[in-house]
Amino acid sequence: MEVSERGASGNEPTIADVAEAAKTSIRTVSRVLNDSPKVNEETRERVKRAIALLNFRPSPRARALAMGRSLLIGMLHNDRNALVLDTVQRGIGGEATRRGYELITHSVDLGGDEAIADVLAFARRTRIDGLVVLPPVSGIIGLPEALKAENIHAVAVSAVHLDGYPAVVLSHERKAAGDVAKYLIELGHDNIALINGPQDMISARERRSGFLEALDASGITPAMEVEGDYTLASGRAAAEEILSRTSLPTAVFAANDIMAAGVLKIAAEKGIRVPDDLSVVGFDGSVLAEMLIPSLSTVSRPFGKMAELATSHLLNLIEGKPLKTDSPPLGLTLLPSRSSGPATPKRHSEK
């Protein structure tokens, strides 16, 4: 009776109210909520009607406390430019919600040993059940071990397989970068400059070596290599360096779209026509690509799908279900656009 009074007092209905309304016990209602098979069909229906009638939703906090889990997962990211964050967050959040979890995001400042401590503090404070680790955070060395030591489930998205994580959703950036090289070679380019990403990041190294290997397979040596840090300023600086020489390359591959944007800017300033005098290809497939002039040829990555897949793995891990990592790897796609074209002989060329 006290129970019914509480329920009627304007607060949220509780499982006890449902039990009373369905004329059964709290335990049975709980079984219905958790899809336990040991419930009579008729009883189950009665309970479901009561739930619908009262518009009852179980308290996640109480469930979490009783189950010894938080029903919360975390996501680690670092994307100051936020070109993909929304998409990724939708992917993770959607899958999490579907399976009864909620998402807490945490942005990590890279660099320094503090990053790991920061992540651990976040995980302990929130008591999340698991963590989806996105690039470039997944590249932090020692993080999977630190997480394992604290018994925190984690699944990573990365360009290469990472030891330490129980599951990694791979983004075959090496291959995709090779595809870019082949594409440029087919267009007749053999005088190609690279603007690499920071080489302490795994994905940046992959993009570089994939590109170089493909060049090498055609017997081509890059005209020049410059390292940037994925920012616009570094793309501009690299382009200044590359485009100030007397002998210009006919193509530039920048390891991300933002640096490619820098190249386009410098080329425009110097009166170098893209793609007539210079082909430019980026990497990321970000929303930026089609906003640039000319539209940037780039490689699109299915971030959303990858994030969703990683989340699915993570939840299986948390719930002790088999990981089924047999799903085919998601491919990256070269999206040729207006910033790249056939190589043409130039005034400056030796030949």
Added chain:
Amino acid sequence: MEVSERGASGNEPTIADVAEAAKTSIRTVSRVLNDSPKVNEETRERVKRAIALLNFRPSPRARALAMGRSLLIGMLHNDRNALVLDTVQRGIGGEATRRGYELITHSVDLGGDEAIADVLAFARRTRIDGLVVLPPVSGIIGLPEALKAENIHAVAVSAVHLDGYPAVVLSHERKAAGDVAKYLIELGHDNIALINGPQDMISARERRSGFLEALDASGITPAMEVEGDYTLASGRAAAEEILSRTSLPTAVFAANDIMAAGVLKIAAEKGIRVPDDLSVVGFDGSVLAEMLIPSLSTVSRPFGKMAELATSHLLNLIEGKPLKTDSPPLGLTLLPSRSSGPATPKRHSEK
């Protein structure tokens, strides 16, 4: 004793372990955790040492259950504000964490009546203590009333005061749009086209009327107005329409940076030089602005600060503290760049 055994078994320490280690009661430890004044200084120190020794962190779930709150706040995002998501999330998350809350994100699809139902379902499901509502979601009509009916605290960020929300952090977009108009007028422009945002959105209406009022104050009538929907495609379409006429405007004001990017693209295609033949100004101050060619003149908004302020208000509301809405409104800043310049007489002009 059972308690200590449990504590020693490798699990997280609980408040009972701390109480035992500090040779006091659970209740007193709880008081220390909650900064209750009724604790002897010496006892408090002893408890604090025990907490540090055991590396104890109270379980948010258990606290939440006992306090009848979730200690969670929600944030609604949408792909329309994808470019600022990271900044906004940092602002909200930082303030929330500082005050003992965590942030749960939820993406909302605009359009349709489902949006409101979706938000309510999210709020009920998660039992969040409050909601920070950002544009464009804050523009949904009827949302504050729906939230109030469900007793969900909410604070909005918006371009205009919104009835229904107990607190609104204002972004003076009307004034800022007026500043853009004055800026263009000072540069000598009097033949100006507008690409407005979708007029069912409050901020888009504010930007439009602020701009038009300032033009009017100088006795200028816009050469043309086209409505877009804040996407690149709509910016392109609008630009096609505006720049295909025989008499070109000398300046275009696009209601957001993405549409302005579309204008730059069409202008480039048509051989219209920016800023020599045409000045272009956007709105948002997004990362995009400096990546475009030429760098886009735009209006920057302090999203991060606004989000943080909104969060602070929200938490005060939740905790029953006074709202102190006396803080000075945060200003938007016109950032002139390379895409705008003095008006010059043109071949096509009548004059």
Added chain:
DNA sequence: AACACTTGTGCCATCGCTGGCACAACATTT
């Protein structure tokens, strides 16, 4: 010396749910 405060502390119930176990009711085997 008796009374009323103030200050600090601890016991117990409670938040809303799940897990373990007992057990009633009925069907199936020996």
Added chain:
DNA sequence: AAATGTTGTGCCAGCGATGGCACAAGTGTT
């Protein structure tokens, strides 16, 4: 007819914290 499943159901004890209340000890008042 007794022994043994098989289902479905309910009771009770947690999960880890907070809130209300009682109360011991120290201080100040008549």
